[in-house]
Amino acid sequence: MAESAPLGAAQIEPVRRIAARVRESSAAGRYFAVGSSAETRDRVERTLAALLNDPRAVVVLDVSTIQGDPWNWVRAEQLRGRRSARGTLYAVHGLGALAHSAASAGRPDPYAQLNLARDAWGATGTHVLLWLDGPDAFDRFLRAAPDLWSHRDLVAWFLTSADFVPPSADSTPLYDQQAREAEAAEALLARAGEPEDSRLAAAAALAIANVERAQPLAAWEVFSSYPRPPSVRRTRRELTDAASRFEEAKAFTLQELGRENDAAGIAQRLLAAATSPPAWWREQVTHRLAQAQLASRPELAIPAMEAALASERPEFLNGLIDNLVLALRNCGEIQRATALNSGRGSEGPERGAWVDERAALLAGATGDFPVALAALSRARRVFGAVGHRRLYLATLSSTGAMLDDWGNHEEADQLLAEHPAGDLASGLWIRTQAWWRRWRRSATAEAVPLVAATSALRGHPVARAVPAAALHDLLELLEDAVEPTDPLLPVLEEVARSLVDAARTGSDKEVEGSARFALARLALLRGQRATAYGLADRTLVDWCRRWRGLVQEADAWCLLASAAPDDAAARAHVTRAKRVADSSPSILAQIRTRRRAAEVEVRAGENAAARRSLGDALALARRQGLRLQELELLHALSEVPGAPDARQAASDALGLALALMLPRDEARALLNLELLARSTGERALPRRLDRASEIVEELGPPKLRARVRAAVASRGE
């Protein structure tokens, strides 16, 4: 095996502890490492050997094919090697395979055998690192070896995507459904003399297959070739099933290209065009309307979908629940969404994959990444097999994002590098996120995917909404991570301006407003409050009301508050922001608004009010189990100057960051604890800052890195 890279900052801490114990202690050591990646194992063991200053200090024993008691093998190796117990670590691999073969052969469970050997193990003073192959194996170990567990010295987690590979595919044959549908549709369209309805249905099928294959630009081309069919223009009663499907497919494609308003408009027109449609048809189009409004107007979409839950058509209900779960999740209504998602059937692999994909989104929102990654892995396998590339890439991207948040950035990068994203429109956000993850570490403004994509799509009358939306989302990610002087910001400003110009030329008010919103946010990020205020003004709010819903309107009020020239204006805007957010169903918007309110309040010196705002937001987050938001709010609370509960908040943040395995948050909490200790004259613990520094130097983000560097530079002052 080629020599692996050294262990990263996210994973090295427990390894140091093990090394210190092995080096310093004559008492036995029982260490457990959870993770099944051979490469990570190798890194951990090389690092241990290096820390112990002896390449032979780590003795690896693979017990996967033995037939006896694993402890006896360790002991035999110890006697054979005649090495002193102190300073030597026996790393045991292959317990999972051994447990499997033992169970098949009716032999004793090796975990139980190790449990029995715990005393003998202790008596020899041996240091043993047991590798447990992932969370499931850890759980089995815990049940079979509770006594050994209660004598544990350290448990280290080294999870990678290898720990979430689903069991082998079930026997149900899968096939590339999207490719088949596209082929069939293309064949029909190529034939002359087909009736109009057949051609319309085929065009709709082709467009949808293209969207699902992550090719929405190609899907749009279908509609360019087939303008609105005559049957839709004809009298209401003549609206055919095929024409309706054609329009629905168009709405779906528009939605995928960031044109939710246009998609909703189509559904509304369809509803208006039919005077006495069948109930199922009305149900379906209403659902399509709600689906189009799902992201930007949940206040309309969620009640419409909830009303449709009374439907008796199971095939309709499945899609409806998929969308409703997503809408609720986007609003932070995790508990309701989870109950809804877990309470439905998941017959068949594809349906199961949908349920898994939604479950992963929900678990991701609560910071429960192991659960999310396991579900994503199952879903991805199925989506890949049926050719559902759009969802395959989405699950891949989510997987990468979680791994990167854990600090496994190499693996995250590698995942997407092996699977290039879809076309320029479908894959833009995935590529942008991947780029952002790299930027977070290295702060390079080079090769921003948005630049090329904007250049290519700005002239597209529909698809220019895609880079506009990606820019909007990117700015949200950058908000707490970027320094005002970062060279990236002018680059993004150029992107936004270019979109404004193109939209103006194309009389595209929606994209123009979106890009102006971005320009205002960029000005704020660069510390140019007056410019931001001027760019935003009240027209931004009006734009949100016209083209977006309450959630973005609340964001616009927050932006105005942050950029306001004086405290009075800021307070007034914040009040409006809270009112608007509270009238929306989005708990996330309500949390975000209170967080921004706290920033405004801190700026105005109203620290007690800021603490109240953050306290309200914390209660909202905790009620839903939104632990990532909770973490963010705890950081914010510990950063409010003079807050009496700041230290507790920082300490809680550290605990949560460690529990969720989020190293950047660990660094931020450590920094805050250090700064709070300094401010109160308490004795600082230098190791906290060293650890924070180690993390941010490798993993970023730039803004936190700058704060940590400043704290390091001012040490001892």
Next chain:
Amino acid sequence: MSTDKRATTVSEAAYNHLLAFTQPVEAWPAEFAERLPTFSELYLAPPAAGKRPPPVTVLLERLRRSPGHGKYLLTGQRGAGKSWTLQHLGQQLASDFTVVRVSATDSFGTTLADAEASDVLVLLCAALANRVSTWTSLSGAELALHRWVSQFKSMTGLPSVPDRTESFGVEITAFFAKFASRIRSDLATREMVRAVSSDDLLLVANALLDLLGKERPVVVLFDDLDKTELVSARRLFGPQFSVLGRIHSKMVLTLPFSVKFENIVTVQTEVLQNIRVKESTTASTVRPEALTLFTELLSRLIQVELVDGMAVEMAVAKSGGITREFGRLLARAFEIAALSGDEHVDVGHMEDAIRDLRVELERATSDSARRGSLTSVRQTKKLDTELDRGLLNENMVVEYVNGHPWYDVHPLLEEVVDSWLSLHP
């Protein structure tokens, strides 16, 4: 005890002395145990003015002085020191008795949960046979042994046993060694044993005990029966106990703590209890007596000047009264200080240690069944299922006593479980 045996530096305490708390007592290196005798004395017999003497003292007295083949039960909360007490008893009695120590888990492992009287007898036979394995003559026991072995050899495929010849003693012990190992690894063998009459097994055990007892009286210390499932334990220590009562030796057996309170046990039972840390579950401060005792324990291992009193109090509060958990918290805080190069352990180190260990436990609760059990225990203060009892074995749940035993999640997990409960009240 001279102070030079105690840890004088943070590093020494972190990497050696404090590990006495978390190492199984059997695993203490000899030199380690030798250096710290007063620690174990205090652990086993904490001062309790005006109350009855500690179990170890009572049991020693009874085993030494009572005539006949008395059977005594020892119980206690998990982590209260049952194994340690048995170990200590064994050491103290070794000069006057032949001490046979049997560990149920060492023999049955995970199948221990449903132990029956016949299993106990087989384990005893195996342990006794191992003890006599160096003897060349089993005169007096041969008949019983041969009869018993003959029943099994055809069924188990074990080596056949020769007729009663000169080498019979050696062969029979080899048979038992293999048989004990087979019981541990082969459920089918165990089922066959259960089909055999307890009287037959008793005959063998008593024959071996009589043989052993010719030299010196025998004391059997039977550990880990407290880990049997409740249903089995009720049977074993209830109706089946009369079988064990006929064993020809003094015996100490451990039984599950909660069974002690069910009025099915008629034998004198000694109870070890964890240290009561707080006056009530909602109290915010620890009892001064608990703090004094834990501090005294600590002072027998390390120079207490190495650590802030407040940090010790924090560890006591989060220990659930379990000495091992207290030691784990202390050891982790000292380790953190040692890694930082600090020469003194303060509240900050203890906060980090508490956080570390909470995270360690929290990560071990990702399984939804385990989470469900923890929330149930937190709400009901009871163990309703075997999964709940499993949590007790895993130290995720702690046993308390106020007249009767009740249960709660480990103090380190309280906040975590409460946060789950707030999501699903």
